[in-house]
Amino acid sequence: MEKLGKQTIKFDNPPTILECSSIVGPKEAQGPLAKYFDQTLEDEFWGEKSWEKAESKIIKEATNMVISKSGISSQDIDCVFAGDLLNQCISSSFGLREINLPFFGVFGACSTFVESLSLGAICTEGFAKHVLCATSSHFCSAEKQFRFPLELGNQRPPSSQWTVTGSGAAILSKEGNGPYITHITPGKIVDMGIKDANNMGAAMAPAFADTLITHFTDTGRSPNYYDAIISGDLGHIGKEIAIDIAKSKGYNIKSNYNDCGVLIFDKNSQDTHSGGSGCACCATVFSGYLFKQLREKKLKKILLIATGALMNSTSSQQGESIPGIAHAISIEL
């Protein structure tokens, strides 16, 4: 490992993303990426008695699936990085309580999937042969916890985003033939004073731009180096802000930039307003769609920048602004 510039880490022996899995809920199953997901659920409960238990089941089954698809024994996995949006990350810790592997809980809100992959990649260049990374979110458990009981039927403002129900999981391997994680640029917390908890895209876009530009400065790369630059879940509004901020700093990303929250739902027919969000948004779009594009060589170099809003319902009620964060990884064939 070598540090480039201020924040970027370049791997001497880049880990391979050996396998991915994705499970999504019924809303995502009606979206434009439906055919890429490994499994789509017919309802939000999946036979469980609560949304929280359903979310735990989703991450549990996604991790079982990725282990099974990879063909490696779970005993050959050195550790797990996992996290989610529920208070005290219970979806991960309950979902993975039987996995019987060293467990590192991580929290970066919707940036958690790339945070997990980053830390997992660092471990593979050290002691680990295989690392499992997984995150989940659930529309119903998130709405209940962060906003209002769903039964109230509250109206959602046009800037709001729709938490993705699902889980994405990946196994990183010290050896393999790619796709490789070649660089990571872990992000700093950036708070530009946005206080509207129904406009997460605006709150997170400055953190995205900060990490994006730091990545280019540290590596000497420019936007056109990548086939695609993908943000985690800025949504439609945040995506436009991100393009504008990047442009104002001298980086034109309009032609090869998109957002997982924009990709996962159809804006016109699905009533999801500004697009998808949640720890599962980036995790399922990467594990379901982008990973397969890389494997089929339709994409050869991507920069995945997951974004997170580091607030809770108490901080919003206390009038605090919303700190954002964005973690980036370069994935190349």
Next chain:
Amino acid sequence: MEKLGKQTIKFDNPPTILECSSIVGPKEAQGPLAKYFDQTLEDEFWGEKSWEKAESKIIKEATNMVISKSGISSQDIDCVFAGDLLNQCISSSFGLREINLPFFGVFGACSTFVESLSLGAICTEGFAKHVLCATSSHFCSAEKQFRFPLELGNQRPPSSQWTVTGSGAAILSKEGNGPYITHITPGKIVDMGIKDANNMGAAMAPAFADTLITHFTDTGRSPNYYDAIISGDLGHIGKEIAIDIAKSKGYNIKSNYNDCGVLIFDKNSQDTHSGGSGCACCATVFSGYLFKQLREKKLKKILLIATGALMNSTSSQQGESIPGIAHAISIEL
């Protein structure tokens, strides 16, 4: 780095714990370790308008203090690992939003401090020269969030523990003269079916014993290798259970084992029932007391095993049991 046995990582170039800082609240300032803490607060608010803001201030000032004491520039710190007990870890992300360093949020409940040190140590053997690790907790914000409004004056059962108000922070350095982190044994999630959210010690003791025994098996060490074996916050009840489980597995730890939650309060005079808990319990007892014992060579080899209960108030209300976890680090001169 080299993996020993099932779960333990041995460092080829063990990182030095360069400096530590600790700030605690008024209750801890009346306890037996008061003189070891860098700063003690006179009230729970510290001039802020809410307990959450006070907790953020405490972790912010603890990190500022450890940077200042270390004599290194904050620009020479490569990344930060931090976490806390508040929903979505807002104490860390609000407290450290101005630190302007790559930030990894971690969550392991009361095990978070040792989780942070473990991941920080892995980074120092890779890309990082210096890593900052910090955690916090606050009695009032934790009670409000996990149990009842303090204003209700609810009775606390004898098995309950008292969340420590405070923050501990440490800087790890690739180079230095110790104390060194020589080994880490990250723990697995262990759930033995305990459902009493007022008896965390019982819920976490099996995870402690699992990591303890795995550490001995992986390293070939026995309990008497260490001057002290210290658990994070099992408290009085959990400590006794831990001794019993270890004994039943053939390990006698009675003579050199103690617990941060037992050490920080005086059971007879402070009305803290089963002892201290919270992300700050292990963090402040280590940073305030144990680190100084190591520096003064009163202790030369310790095994620090922080324990966490990975539940939230919703999971308890839904009748779930409490998964526990315990992460261990060997610290040697």
